Amino acid sequence: MRGDGVDLAVCEQGDPSRPTVLLVHGYPDTHAVWDEVAALLAERFHVVRYDVRGAGASSRPFGRKRYTFDYLMSDMRAVLDAAAPDRKVHLVGHDWGSIQGWEAACTMPDRFASFTSISGPSLDHVGHWMRRNLARPTPGSLRRAAGQAARSWYIYFFQTPVLPEALWLGGMTRLFTRALAVGEGVEPRPGHPARTMARDAAAGVGLYRANMVRRLRRPAGRRTDVPTQVIIPTRDLFVSPHLVGGLGERVPNLSLRPIAAGHWVPRSHPGVVARWITEHIAGAGGGPPTAAEARALDRARVRP
Numbered sequence: 001m002r003g004d005g006v007d008l009a010v011c012e013q014g015d016p017s018r019p020t021v022l023l024v025h026g027y028p029d030t031h032a033v034w035d036e037v038a039a040l041l042a043e044r045f046h047v048v049r050y051d052v053r054g055a056g057a058s059s060r061p062f063g064r065k066r067y068t069f070d071y072l073m074s075d076m077r078a079v080l081d082a083a084a085p086d087r088k089v090h091l092v093g094h095d096w097g098s099i100q101g102w103e104a105a106c107t108m109p110d111r112f113a114s115f116t117s118i119s120g121p122s123l124d125h126v127g128h129w130m131r132r133n134l135a136r137p138t139p140g141s142l143r144r145a146a147g148q149a150a151r152s153w154y155i156y157f158f159q160t161p162v163l164p165e166a167l168w169l170g171g172m173t174r175l176f177t178r179a180l181a182v183g184e185g186v187e188p189r190p191g192h193p194a195r196t197m198a199r200d201a202a203a204g205v206g207l208y209r210a211n212m213v214r215r216l217r218r219p220a221g222r223r224t225d226v227p228t229q230v231i232i233p234t235r236d237l238f239v240s241p242h243l244v245g246g247l248g249e250r251v252p253n254l255s256l257r258p259i260a261a262g263h264w265v266p267r268s269h270p271g272v273v274a275r276w277i278t279e280h281i282a283g284a285g286g287g288p289p290t291a292a293e294a295r296a297l298d299r300a301r302v303r304p
Helices: 031-041 069-083 096-107 123-135 139-151 153-157 163-184 197-217 270-286 291-301
Strands: 010-013 020-024 046-050 089-094 112-118 228-233 254-259
Touching: 010 031, 010 069, 020 031, 020 069, 020 096, 031 046, 031 270, 046 069, 069 096, 089 096, 089 270, 096 112, 096 123, 096 197, 112 270, 123 139, 123 197, 139 153, 163 197, 228 270, 254 270
Parallel strands: 020 046, 020 089, 089 112, 112 228, 228 254
Antiparallel strands: 010 046
């Protein structure tokens, strides 16, 4: 389908008459990172996924300006209009998919019945969080701020011209795949990591260059009333669990779900993620699972 000047590869599963769940992937993934979670959710929901611009089978526009939130939100609206034009959708995002999700939930909340965020905070919320921790420094606040800065080392590196793209295209995908297996316990399987990862990662650097510095330096006053669940992997090497501090002031309908897992929790714990998404949707008015569906989810919960 057509997004804002790009072609978007869209995948749908499940009964279209049921509530729609939109799963948005992060960097440097494609929609296939959700394969296991999507298969479980499709037993109950209409599941929609797409490769975001720059990734997988979607178009890869050149230059950072084509990766701003304005373009990303236009793409998401196009998917929503095509997949569920007349009803609210349950939004789920991981990593950059979650960063996009926050922007969507805060700027077009009328499109969403619920939001589940995984390992991808709002950049505006992070900007305010950093300011709050540095405005009145204490040993604890400085330690938290320094800890997140250390986790975010790659963000600064991605601002460097040419070099990140050269490394990805020069073979860094092999190191990434090995690190995923050793550090996260996530073994490669068909679809993830994607065969297109080198090109996806090189193009996706535009996400960081187009949005990160501007939003962190001058954060907007984002808030949302969309029922929001934040799944917090406590072993995440990139996103500090402390970033949820103060979030309730901007998200009144908020629930937090810590899990002892790493950043790629949709791959390492798909059963738990699917169950929590289902429970959150039920709590937001999506209806409880049937007895058979609840038993299936219980079995899925123990899957690695």
